[in-house]
Amino acid sequence: MSPHAVALRAGLQRGRIEFRQTTTSPQDLWSVMFFPVIALVVMYMLRDNTVPGTGFSLGTQSIPGILGANVVFAGMMMLALSLTMDREDGTLLRAKATPNGMVGYLTGKVLSRAGTAVVGLLVPLVPAAFLFDGLRLGEASAWLTLTWVVALGLVAVLPIGAILGALFDTAQGAGFVGVPIMGLMSISGVFYPLSSFPEWLQWVAQAFPLYWMGLGLRSAMLPDAMAAAEIGDSWRHLETAAMLGVWALAGLVLAPIMLRRMARRESGSTVAARRHKAQQRTM
Amino acid sequence: MLRGRRSLKVSNALFNDKLEGMNAGENGTPAIATRDLRMRYGTVDVLHGVDLHVGQGEVVALLGPNGAGKTTTIEILEGFRRRSSGDVRVLGVDPDDGDEAWRARLGIVLQSWRDHGRWRVRELLDHLGRYYAPYGTPQRPRPYDTDELLELVALSDRADAVIATLSGGQRRRLDVAIGLAGRPDVLFLDEPTVGFDPQARREFHELVRRLAGLEATSILLTTHDLDEAERLADRIVILAGGRIVADGSPAALTEQLSGKAEVRYSKDGERHVDAVEDATGHVRELFAKYGENIHDLEIRRSNVEDVYMTLVQEFESGRRTEAPSELAEVAR
16 A cells, blocks of 8 residues: 555544544534534524515524534634644644654544534434424435535535634634634524625625535425525525535645645744743633 | 763764765665754854764764754754755755655654643554554564554553543653654654653663664654763763764763762771772772772762853853863864
């Protein structure tokens, strides 16, 4: 086996081990679940409201968007955060000191984060199925759509997470990115159909993968009639695939450049300096 | 055990020959060779032309106070930092151009890692070892067997422990085990015993000596502890103010730094203290003259530490920029 293939396989092992660490840690699980859990509770209380122009429950309509947003959040933000934390504690430098260690490290990181994001989608879906009427989870076509949207969505957002993780030197810095993402979530039709927003805002929302992730998941889980509440009265699968694909492509081109730049700058003294700064913060 | 203590440093001429012949073949290649290595951060020069040479299987201690440039030197050799100028070869390769196959031959133990806290000891060793498998040779199978490695650093009973729960000394031994996972040709140890209690320090010293004998691994370690350097190294290189100020075997350095030896003994119930150049000859004479009447014999080369400290202080305060005359011999 070539050294590269060996490193990829080691990366698979790393992904499995880190995925297991996350799914057996209550704290980690909560950090992936808290947003959908809280959102589900709120939407359950609003379940009697209906989507404008239809008799459909606004609560049910919001479930796919909430779960989609959580995939973006858990995939992108968590990857960015763990990259910065791994730089602080020397995990990344360890990867650099190992032959082809970066290949294995990134493979493992991306896989474990993707796995965690999928858990953050599927687990809240179980109570949601019982609490909200009208989700079409019994149909094979729903799961087919869900699979390709989530897969393509992850390929679109994980590289962004890697780029953010490479850009920010500290976990705090990367944490600030959460703020604009929250803002983006409020204009992306997660909780309320985008078609009732002003048109310029619709254009802004449609530039980002978050909207398309939500739209794709709504198309998977909601009855076809609900397409009427969307822009253009359509699920726009073609546009969804195109937009997520463009983001994925851009990310996959940029992320390796950024990651290489980040790795090049890593050394023992940079880790020590960062830790020194971190210690001063906590004092 | 350590191999025979080597005496004074190779001359400059010999060194140059080695540098030129470096790509001649595996066996002739020194583990580490630098010539006129310089490092400058902004306007501050950290290294002012360091000539360092580590032969195959040699254990060399880079000794010096904090801020002398030890870590900078070692990071340049590891390929983690780009030098400002000078020639550097590690295993015959310029670290700035080192590829993954080159990296596979190095073992790196930096100061205080705290990574992979959630992993288990055996899990991490096994995982990191995998990357080295394609680089094994019949003479040097890679990676090291995980259980053997655990045995070597005395962590077998902690194999399934979560790394964050290890004590400081155990964590450090794990770091060394990771550094050895690829059965390296060259091992870098940066301040390996900082924060150790005396017991842990002694155990660690035994481990390093065992390694050097076991695998013919070249070891470059940094320390600011003279005693540690004397215990571990075949050769000590003293770095102060970004310059090498002395380079030689511990015995040679001790002789150069301490000058006379103190011979203490009692004869006919009376205590004597003689300060002499040649302690062995003096004692031989004493025995020849007085035979059984000599008791409580003790020989000390005193003040090595004092001389070292003075030397370091002078370099740090900038009062001195050249090696002192008595050391120039050693350094040249």
